Amino acid sequence: MLEKPIGGEKRVFMTGNEVVAWAALAAEADIMYGYPITPQNEVMHYWTRLAPKYGRSFLQTEDEISAGFTTCGGVLSGKRAFTATAGPGNILMQESMTMAEMMRIPTVLVVQQRGGPSTATVIYSQQEVTMTCFGGNGEGLRIVYSTCSHQELYDYTIKAFNVAWKYRFPVFVLGDGYQAKMRESLKMYDPATKGIKMVETQPSLGLAGVPGVDREPSHLRNTYNTEEELCEVVTNLVKEYNKVVPEVVEYETFETEVAEIVLLGHGIVTRAAQAAVKTLREQGIKVGHFRPITIHPFAADELRAICKHAKKLIVIESAQGQFERIVKEAIYGESVPMESYFKPGQGVTGEEIVEYVKKGL
Amino acid sequence: MSNAVKLALAGEGGQGVQSVAGILVEAANDEGREALYIPNFGVEQRGGVSVAFCQISDERIGSPKFKFADLVIALSDRAVRRTKQYVDENTVFIYDSSVEGVEDDLPQKAKKILAIPALDIAKKELHPRVFNVIVMGAAIAVTKIVDMEQAKSALEKKLGYKFEQDPKLRELNFKALKKGVELVEGKV
Numbered sequence: 118m119l120e121k122p123i124g125g126e127k128r129v130f131m132t133g134n135e136v137v138a139w140a141a142l143a144a145e146a147d148i149m150y151g152y153p154i155t156p157q158n159e160v161m162h163y164w165t166r167l168a169p170k171y172g173r174s175f176l177q178t179e180d181e182i183s184a185g186f187t188t189c190g191g192v193l194s195g196k197r198a199f200t201a202t203a204g205p206g207n208i209l210m211q212e213s214m215t216m217a218e219m220m221r222i223p224t225v226l227v228v229q230q231r232g233g234p235s236t237a238t239v240i241y242s243q244q245e246v247t248m249t250c251f252g253g254n255g256e257g258l259r260i261v262y263s264t265c266s267h268q269e270l271y272d273y274t275i276k277a278f279n280v281a282w283k284y285r286f287p288v289f290v291l292g293d294g295y296q297a298k299m300r301e302s303l304k305m306y307d308p309a310t311k312g313i314k315m316v317e318t319q320p321s322l323g324l325a326g327v328p329g330v331d332r333e334p335s336h337l338r339n340t341y342n343t344e345e346e347l348c349e350v351v352t353n354l355v356k357e358y359n360k361v362v363p364e365v366v367e368y369e370t371f372e373t374e375v376a377e378i379v380l381l382g383h384g385i386v387t388r389a390a391q392a393a394v395k396t397l398r399e400q401g402i403k404v405g406h407f408r409p410i411t412i413h414p415f416a417a418d419e420l421r422a423i424c425k426h427a428k429k430l431i432v433i434e435s436a437q438g439q440f441e442r443i444v445k446e447a448i449y450g451e452s453v454p455m456e457s458y459f460k461p462g463q464g465v466t467g468e469e470i471v472e473y474v475k476k477g478l
Numbered sequence: 479m480s481n482a483v484k485l486a487l488a489g490e491g492g493q494g495v496q497s498v499a500g501i502l503v504e505a506a507n508d509e510g511r512e513a514l515y516i517p518n519f520g521v522e523q524r525g526g527v528s529v530a531f532c533q534i535s536d537e538r539i540g541s542p543k544f545k546f547a548d549l550v551i552a553l554s555d556r557a558v559r560r561t562k563q564y565v566d567e568n569t570v571f572i573y574d575s576s577v578e579g580v581e582d583d584l585p586q587k588a589k590k591i592l593a594i595p596a597l598d599i600a601k602k603e604l605h606p607r608v609f610n611v612i613v614m615g616a617a618i619a620v621t622k623i624v625d626m627e628q629a630k631s632a633l634e635k636k637l638g639y640k641f642e643q644d645p646k647l648r649e650l651n652f653k654a655l656k657k658g659v660e661l662v663e664g665k666v
Contacts (some may be wrong), residue, residue: 392540
């Protein structure tokens with residue numbers, strides 16, 4: 118049996134789905150549960166090829182409802198478990214992910230967004246934002262990383278396991294079909310060489326000893342009888358989630374300090390926005406870019422600070438305002454004018470952002 | 479926007495455009511350059527227009543899609559209609575001369591439009607299977623995105639196991655590559 122999947126650091130050139138499989142291996146994931154759906158399939162394909170070499174496991178379930186719940190089950194048994202899905206599969210996994218929120222099960226779910234609504238395209242979109250951040254019947258007590266490159270897919274898949282197990286909230290890596298299918302270079306590494314220590318996993322069920330005698334019973338609940346009891350439970354969950362927020366929230370800014378126009382975009386769209394900032398700055402136009410990495414929770418205070426001096430915000434996304442709703446909620450009460458550039462289910466290029474910004478000058 | 483060379487290759491599913499794109503970016507990556515390749519296809523199990531978007535640069539590459547390409551190669555009538563949107567006055571547009579009925583669908587403002595008899599040559603002089611390698615040769619000759627030797631070693635990397643079994647295949651592929659170069663040399 119091979120020990121470490123990656124020794125030291127190495128430059129590689131591969132698809133994003135392959136990156137996720139390698140990252141999960143490097144993060145010492147024990148098992149993947151999954152059900153195929155494009156554009157996520159190759160996460161499973163690569164995992165099933167790689168996992169046996171390193172003593173890891175895989176279970177293909179009968180559907181995504183099952184893949185989500187078996188992931189919860191794997192975690193409850195103390196395994197570092199994960200799953201991956203997209204689109205309609207993401208819908209089916211929301212039920213299990215809300216159970217993970219309620220029972221504090223540290224699941225990791227990688228989403229490679231495809232077009233919607235319904236079957237739509239197998240290619241790309243940013244239309245799974247609302248569902249991934251707030252899906253299910255609950256309060257969105259989860260952490261969602263919106264990545265923009267293969268490097269980040271690698272970094273944040275590893276991080277997702279640690280954040281999940283440290284804080285015990287479900288963690289999502291929100292990629293998209295472009296990131297899933299494209300090939301680009303990145304540096305893979307053994308987390309230990311970067312000083313990253315994997316948070317230890319623990320079983321929640323099947324513990325040694327007699328419950329109530331040798332140890333506290335592990336009483337995991339997602340069912341309550343009274344309104345009062347539920348309200349108290351959820352209020353406490355929200356309180357604990359809010360305590361975690363400042364520790365996990367992440368964002369990046371590009372030339373926002375003296376920007377009159379600030380482009381807001383997340384995920385792969387940040388690449389187009391960054392390119393547009395570069396081009397427009399060269400032409401003397403004062404443009405900056407704010408990019409949340411955790412799209413939920415959101416770096417609201419930091420964006421508010423930018424709103425104080427910006428003259429205009431432009432929200433750019435490959436969806437019809439799903440990201441914009443998050444932004445609006447975060448900066449409620451600010452008076453800076455806001456415009457939107459929506460292309461539901463379609464990619465955004467730097468060139469078109471430049472064109473749009475210049476038209477509005 | 480960036481100094482990346484942008485390439486869109488389009489054909490019917492099975493014509494091998496994704497393989498060509500894969501080999502090209504692999505070659506560029508092996509040269510230590512930055513490459514980004516994204517395949518684009520519909521929900522069909524077989525058939526349908528398949529487009530490969532490639533960018534090769536000396537710096538990190540921005541968004542995976544682009545508005546206009548430096549080179550577009552279209553290998554079927556549907557591919558011509560699908561990809562003319564990526565053509566502006568700086569784009570070289572190449573299509574296979576066997577494609578019929580696209581006279582009115584060719585892009586209006588390309589830098590250069592060129593029909594090459596790749597399929598015909600593959601069938602008559604080489605082998606239909608190396609049709610896409612001829613196309614690859616043409617793509618390299620127009621864009622100079624990779625060194626020809628590097629392209630050969632990328633082919634070797636991808637098809638080496640087949641070359642081992644039948645060394646004639648190596649010769650055939652390299653010949654196809656050269657033929658592709660000749661088809662566009664001095665014309666763009």
